[in-house]
Each structure stands twice: as structure tokens, then as C-alpha cells.
Amino acid sequence: MKVNLPVLDLTLWYAGGESRRRFLAELGAAARDVGFFYLTGHGIAQSQQQAVLQLASDFFALPQADKNTVQMVNSPHFRGYTRLGGELTLGKADQREQFDIMAEQSTAQVQSGEPAWWKLYGPNQWPAALPQMQNTLLHWQDQLTDLTVTLLRAFALVLQQPEDAFDSTIKDGPYRHMKLIRYPGRATEQAKQGVGAHKDPGYLTLVLQDGQSGLEVQTEQGWVSATPLPGAFVVNIGELLELASNGYLRATYHRVSSPPAGIERLSCAFFMAAQLDATVPLLPLPAELAKQAKGPASDPLNPLFYQVGQNVLKGRLRSHPDVAAAHYNALQHVV
Ligand SMILES: O=C(O)CCC(=O)C(=O)O
Ligand SMILES: [Fe+2]
Numbered sequence: 001m002k003v004n005l006p007v008l009d010l011t012l013w014y015a016g017g018e019s020r021r022r023f024l025a026e027l028g029a030a031a032r033d034v035g036f037f038y039l040t041g042h043g044i045a046q047s048q049q050q051a052v053l054q055l056a057s058d059f060f061a062l063p064q065a066d067k068n069t070v071q072m073v074n075s076p077h078f079r080g081y082t083r084l085g086g087e088l089t090l091g092k093a094d095q096r097e098q099f100d101i102m103a104e105q106s107t108a109q110v111q112s113g114e115p116a117w118w119k120l121y122g123p124n125q126w127p128a129a130l131p132q133m134q135n136t137l138l139h140w141q142d143q144l145t146d147l148t149v150t151l152l153r154a155f156a157l158v159l160q161q162p163e164d165a166f167d168s169t170i171k172d173g174p175y176r177h178m179k180l181i182r183y184p185g186r187a188t189e190q191a192k193q194g195v196g197a198h199k200d201p202g203y204l205t206l207v208l209q210d211g212q213s214g215l216e217v218q219t220e221q222g223w224v225s226a227t228p229l230p231g232a233f234v235v236n237i238g239e240l241l242e243l244a245s246n247g248y249l250r251a252t253y254h255r256v257s258s259p260p261a262g263i264e265r266l267s268c269a270f271f272m273a274a275q276l277d278a279t280v281p282l283l284p285l286p287a288e289l290a291k292q293a294k295g296p297a298s299d300p301l302n303p304l305f306y307q308v309g310q311n312v313l314k315g316r317l318r319s320h321p322d323v324a325a326a327h328y329n330a331l332q333h334v335v
Contacts, residue, residue: 046231089196
């Protein structure tokens with residue numbers, strides 16, 4: 001199959017020695033050139049990937065009333081179901097419906113004067129109609145967390161840092177967030193924003209897609225399709241790695257175009273960030289890398305914050321104005 005993005009094989013990393021060095025060289029090139037790549041050899045069985053996509057299909061096929069029992073607007077922690085058109089990117093409604101979970105937590109008691117991002121802590125919402133969903137997705141989330149921690153260590157080496165350079169920012173467990181997503185076929189040629197162009201706010205993202213194309217990546221040659229590669233995850237760099245590397249690594253803009261009329265696309269995105277109370281370190285890059293670091297992007301429409309909770313909450317408030325209005329009203333100007 002012809003693909004437009006680099007393909008990296010994680011078995012090279014696990015093999016150690018010369019193989020690991022080759023993996024790191026390929027990772028460094030992929031991270032610098034496009035900031036997007038396919039990952040194979042990651043050890044997660046294709047049958048398990050299929051089971052997660054099947055769960056997504058089963059969830060979205062539930063009657064609307066069942067999905068509404070877990071709607072996100074009920075959750076100050078941004079967990080649960082968002083209906084079609086309920087989320088904004090670039091101020092415009094995305095043509096997708098989705099179900100979000102994060103780590104299973106109890107609600108933090110936020111005192112006045114404490115940062116608002118503490119409110120992100122809390123329980124997930126689970127639909128009574130699909131009792132197996134909780135175990136399946138929490139297990140999946142744990143596996144993907146471990147995989148991204150391995151990748152983060154590899155990125156530390158690519159940046160010529162000690163392998164544990166990011167460990168202090170995930171010592172209580174990285175922030176984790178995943179969503180099941182359904183993109184319906186486009187209703188008109190105009191309504192094709194599955195999700196508008198954006199950067200992901202965390203360290204790293206893993207995307208599992210079904211067989212339908214739609215994910216597109218901004219490159220110097222223009223928008224390129226991340227055509228599905230069976231068994232692979234698509235990996236991309238988020239804003240926290242851009243910040244930590246002073247822009248040596250770039251969080252790449254990407255978007256999803258809705259499938260043609262009558263066809264749907266399912267995906268599962270997993271976002272890994274540092275723990276919310278961490279501040280992302282500005283790594284001391286060696287001179288040869290530092291001179292290629294352009295500094296983090298400065299976009300007045302998308303300020304980047306080293307304080308992790310602030311950066312994550314920024315993204316959530318902007319994407320989910322209904323949750324922002326219901327639970328964060330006085331705070332929108334903060335981010
Ligand atoms: O559905 C996809 O393929 C990617 C989704 C995405 O970029 C996101 O939710 O941040
Ligand atoms: Fe994304």
C-alpha cells in the first residue's frame with residue numbers, strides 16, 4: 001500500500017542496540033519532517049483494535065436518548081457524549097459525534113483561588129446500555145498510555161536528553177484522554193469539516209482509524225492524507241513537545257474531512273500529556289539542535305502554555321462551549 005507518511009516499526013526499539021539506534025534516527029527524521037508517522041510493531045493486536053472500533057460502532061448506533069444520558073454538558077470534567085455539531089474548531093461546528101473518557105478519578109475539591117484546571121479531575125460517564133464499555137476502554141487506555149510513555153522516552157533520546165528527561169512530569173501518571181469518534185458522510189459539499197485544522201495540546205497523540213480516509217496533515221507540500229494503514233496507529237506530536245523542544249519539534253496542524261455522502265468513518269484518538277500540575281521543562285538542547293529550533297509557534301488565536309493544566313483546559317474550553325458555559329462561565333477569559 002502506498003502511504004504518504006513515514007512508517008516506524010517499534011520492534012526496532014524493543015530489539016535494542018543498533019536496531020534501536022536506527023529507530024531513533026527514523027523517529028528524529030519523521031518528527032522533524034512532518035511531525036506525523038505510522039507506528040507498527042507496537043504489540044497491540046489488530047483484533048483488539050477492531051474490537052475498540054466495533055465498540056465505537058455499537059455506541060454510536062444506540063438510540064439518541066441513550067447517548068444523551070451521558071452527554072458531556074453534564075460533566076464539568078469534559079467527559080461523555082458530544083452530539084454531531086456540538087463541538088467547535090476555529091469557531092465552526094465539527095461534523096462528528098464523539099464519546100470522551102479520561103482517567104477514572106474522583107472529583108477534586110477546588111478551592112476558590114485555585115486554578116480552574118483542577119476541575120478536569122473527576123469520574124467518567126458510562127452508558128448503561130453498553131455495560132462492557134467501561135472495562136474495555138479503561139484497559140485500552142492503560143495500554144495506550146504505556147505505549148506513549150515508551151515513545152516519550154524515545155523522543156527524549158531524539159532530543160539528546162537522558163531517557164528519563166520527561167519522567168518528573170508524569171510521575172503520578174500522565175494525563176490521558178481518549179475519544180471514540182464517528183464522522184458521518186457529508187450532507188453537502190460545504191459541510192465537510194469533520195474536525196477543523198488544529199494542533200493537539202498534549203505531548204503525543206495516537207489515532208486508530210477504520211478503513212476510511214479523512215485524516216489530513218499539513219506539510220510543506222500542502223495537505224496530505226494519512227490514509228489508513230491496517231494495524232498501524234497514526235502518531236502525532238502535540239504542543240507540549242513543541243514547547244519542551246523550543247520548537248525544534250513542531251506540533252503539526254491536522255484536520256479531518258468528512259467522508260463522501262452515505263459513508264461513515266470511525267476513529268479512536270488517544271491524547272497523552274504531562275500530569276496537569278506539571279510545568280513542561282524547556283530542555284537544554286545541544287547546540288546543533290538548538291540552532292534548528294525556531295521557538296514555539298506564536299499564534300494569538302492559539303497561545304501555548306508551559307503549565308500543563310492551563311494548556312489542556314484551553315483546548316477543552318474552546319472545543320466545548322456548552323460545557324464552558326455550564327461549568328466555567330466566569331473563566332473563559334483566562335484561556
Ligand atoms: O479522527 C481522527 O482521525 C483524528 C481526530 C483528531 O485529530 C482529534 O480529535 O484531535
Ligand atoms: Fe487532533
